[in-house]
Amino acid sequence: MIELIQVSKTFVTRGQTVHALAPTDLTVPQGSVYGLLGFSGAGKSTLLRLINRLEEPSGGQVRVAGADLTGLSQHALRQARQQVGMIFQQFNLLSSRTALENVALSLEIAGLPRARQHARAREALAAVGLSDKEKAYPAQLSGGQKQRVAIARALATDPKILLCDEATSALDPHTALSILRLLKQLNRERGMTMVMVTHDIKVASYLCEHAVILEKGRVVDRIDMQAPQPQSLLGKFFFETAKGWTDQTALPQEDA
Numbered sequence: 001m002i003e004l005i006q007v008s009k010t011f012v013t014r015g016q017t018v019h020a021l022a023p024t025d026l027t028v029p030q031g032s033v034y035g036l037l038g039f040s041g042a043g044k045s046t047l048l049r050l051i052n053r054l055e056e057p058s059g060g061q062v063r064v065a066g067a068d069l070t071g072l073s074q075h076a077l078r079q080a081r082q083q084v085g086m087i088f089q090q091f092n093l094l095s096s097r098t099a100l101e102n103v104a105l106s107l108e109i110a111g112l113p114r115a116r117q118h119a120r121a122r123e124a125l126a127a128v129g130l131s132d133k134e135k136a137y138p139a140q141l142s143g144g145q146k147q148r149v150a151i152a153r154a155l156a157t158d159p160k161i162l163l164c165d166e167a168t169s170a171l172d173p174h175t176a177l178s179i180l181r182l183l184k185q186l187n188r189e190r191g192m193t194m195v196m197v198t199h200d201i202k203v204a205s206y207l208c209e210h211a212v213i214l215e216k217g218r219v220v221d222r223i224d225m226q227a228p229q230p231q232s233l234l235g236k237f238f239f240e241t242a243k244g245w246t247d248q249t250a251l252p253q254e255d256a
């Protein structure tokens with residue numbers, strides 16, 4: 001469903017060059033949930049944003065559902081992006097709009113006739129269990145409810161792929177699990193392909209079939225989450241932390 005071939009990203013700002021992602025291959029099978037794990041600055045968000053071309057690759061090819069995203073015009077890119085929804089750590093809702101209006105906005109952008117926007121937005125809110133909150137403003141919602149609105153907004157256009165950037169990092173464990181359950185349900189019932197950025201191995205263990213571990217812009221481990229056998233020091237560290245930290249837990253970097 002998603003294929004990255006030798007995709008790389010270098011940022012150049014005010015004479016400074018940051019190699020955010022070394023040439024990377026990644027294949028995400030249709031209907032699967034794929035994890036991108038790593039510490040802060042590893043390049044997880046950059047890799048995720050390359051999938052829907054929110055970042056322009058410095059090299060390589062991005063293929064989504066068989067189409068090469070790198071060669072598309074702005075118009076064709078807008079259409080291709082409708083197959084890809086995205087949710088974020090900080091929810092990114094518009095504070096001046098109600099829950100329903102936030103969801104309807106994505107339909108407006110997708111070009112759905114105005115008369116049908118609210119009905120579709122209501123369906124999406126119902127799918128995330130928030131029918132009773134359609135008139136609420138973001139400030140009147142809890143973090144978990146805000147993330148549900150954001151998921152409804154992403155779902156409303158019926159995308160084939162959902163990209164999640166630390167979607168549960170700002171939530172308490174109880175609320176986080178309820179959101180992860182919702183995502184799992186969407187994956188199972190709609191066959192939606194998902195890519196999840198996380199630094200939390202528990203999130204990846206619960207939801208992902210495959211994961212890569214990123215370190216300083218490179219994939220250092222590729223993990224089958226059903227039978228994890230991390231090879232890298234960082235990969236081993238991630239799985240150690242899932243058991244809880246002890247004085248014996250080895251840090252992956254000497255200077256960490």
Ligand SMILES: Nc1ncnc2c1ncn2[C@@H]1O[C@H](COP(=O)(O)OP(=O)(O)OP(=O)(O)O)[C@@H](O)[C@H]1O
Binds near residue numbers: 041044
């Ligand atoms: N727009 C940008 N301009 C310049 N450098 C950038 C830009 N976006 C990201 N970077 C750099 O690219 C590297 C990877 O950043 P990225 O945001 O992908 O990391 P991350 O793994 O998502 O980290 P975090 O867990 O903190 O979100 C970092 O060194 C970052 O400073």
Ligand SMILES: [Mg+2]
Binds near residue numbers: 045046165
């Ligand atoms: Mg990030």
